[in-house]
Amino acid sequence: MTWDALVVGGGPAGSATAARLAADGWRVLLLDRAEFPRRKPCGECVNPAGVEALRRLGVLDTVLASGAAPLDGWRIAAGDEASFVGRFPDGVRGLGVPRERLDALLLDHARAAGVEVRTGIKVSDLLRDADDRVRGVAAGGEEIPARIVVGADGLRSVVLRRLGLLARPPRLRKLALTAHVRGLDGLRGCGQLRARGRGCVGVAEVGGGLANVTVVVPGARAEEVSGDRAGYFDAMLRRYGLDGAARVDDVLATGPFDYPARRAVADGALLVGDAAGYYDPFTGQGIYRALRGAELAAGTIGAALRARDTSAAALMPYHHAHRRAFADGERLQRIVEAFVSRPALLRWAAGRFTRRPALGDAIIRATGDVRPPRSLLRPGLVAQLVL
Template sequence: MDADVIVVGAGPAGSATALRLARRGYRVTIIDRARFPRVKPCGEYLNPGAVAALKRLGVAEEIVAAGTALSGMFVAGSDGTTVWAAFPAGFGLLVPRARLDHLLLLQAARAGADVIEACRVAAAFPGARPAVAVRHAGRTVRLTARLVIGADGLRSVVARRAGPLMPVANGCYTIGAYFERLNVTGPRGDLHLGPGWYAGAALYGHGIGNVVAAAPRAFFQRVGGDPERAFAAACAGLPALARIVRGARRLTPFVSVGPLGYARRRATDDGILLVGDAAGTIDPMTGQGIALALRGAELAAEVADAALRCGDASARALRGYERARAQTFGDVWRASRILQWIGRRPRLATHLLRRLALKPRLATWLLGALSEP
């Protein structure tokens, strides 16, 4: 046996799960295909629920110091309506994913997890002695453990063994990059809603920020395959964002991902648990993915610990994990689908935004509801 637990993927879900299990004294190996720090397409917004989860993990201080704290969110509509909504409690954070994910992985290593970077897991094998196959020095090597945790994100290799992914309905495609000379002064977290598409902006201050636009496939097909043109077309329909990006200079290449949206998987198999995006995703519009990954890591670590202690990591013994996920995330999944539905109806979205502009307390309540997994 090469480890008690092999965690595949060192994003927030994988590193937080590895950290929790290493602290409980298990021999944990965490494997990622990337070398850290690595780039991850993201809006880089952590809601107060994510910050609270980092606090429970005992790593918030270092990560907060690496980011920019937010007391609320700025939301703008395509008709020029703007809303600034304060968080009802706690604070949010903007932090570059390269930094966040690296800091979490270093914490897992500090807690005793063995870290293997630049190593792609080619396959996972469920069973009483679960295993993964990795490519190393031109050879395929099989590593075994008492439990394999799939935290390898959206296109999870481990998840392919646990069951098919629910197809993403009305999924969006995203395109984003870092910019300088943005026309905005202070740090701010922005959501810009447009006629059928939207954009998020992590504005770090001093004109530096990460801007990500999300739109249906038909939008990108209409404007052609050129990322520069697609991004410009998305911003042109978002008046407040168009002002911010006018004259800005792009610092990094555009990165695209998709389709993204609500999709779930069975999260257990014999000797296998899935956590984070590997187990399911929602539309990134509401900026909840990192909070769900960190909260999911708490559930996964509890269930893994109980299974390892009683020496039974069969799918039957892990069944409680599915129930815990449904109980914890059910409302979030439902709310995300409702908001996605509204987001695809520009007139309704504009109407909602105008109401929120008149009722800041309602906006604060909504932001609070979207911050708690």
């Protein structure tokens, strides 16, 4: 059988895209090399825009019932010298939820929508016709034909590489170490980013008395992690003042980051989520981008299937919509990265934000996709920052 759509990857981007297509009546197959539930290295925060995307998908009540923790804002600390708090507006919240749980719930939702899900199957290559159009995948020792292939297979996407759309090797040479801990009191729905030197650690509640701790390791110190990432992670808990934290599971690692795609479409194929381009999102932007990208992708794919035209030209509306939706956010991510990785800049900004709370609220609302990044250019906010 030739599937209408074959989705590679069962994370939020893949599951949401597949569920939306199946709900519209298309025959959809989803493949993932892992068995679910499975842990995933991630900060495990869904920003407020991501929460609304879960609502539109029809799974928010299920996620809330699973024990997700509310997230009302972030505290940013620059060493021991300055810190500020940025809050989301009243009635607007993000969520902290383990990816092991979130991804399994989204995959179950895709199954319920009519998606055929096959896990434990690795996609090794793309199938192409005589005109070099993608016509399916090679996976698990068989060839599986499809009218369109959706690459939702994450940071090191096989589909992205087989399409030849990776723009360049990553330049943001750093690692992230992630684990769950118990014993951190006083978070009270507020995530924390603590910076020291060129490294930082992010902390957020994820429900059930657990918090996610993500330690960001500068590229120059990556060798210190090799061979004993658990030991490095535990040492960083002490260094960043998290002495009361007791790690409850293994330390996962990911990185380096910064994988830009030249474009998000090709003849017979489309990229969504991290596979469509990645640059170190903060405060839950990664999951929001996956869910919002799935909405955009499903609309374009449905139109292309109905028109019986899955060429790159027919899929370009998705590419353009993707750029419009996320380009400003990516620019903001680069600015935030520039401050977080430069201690003097972050201390200066934290000092300004401490004296002017509206600035902290504005930056957290922009990074949380509650307000567009361009809202930071309002004359009043700029004046508070520079004067």
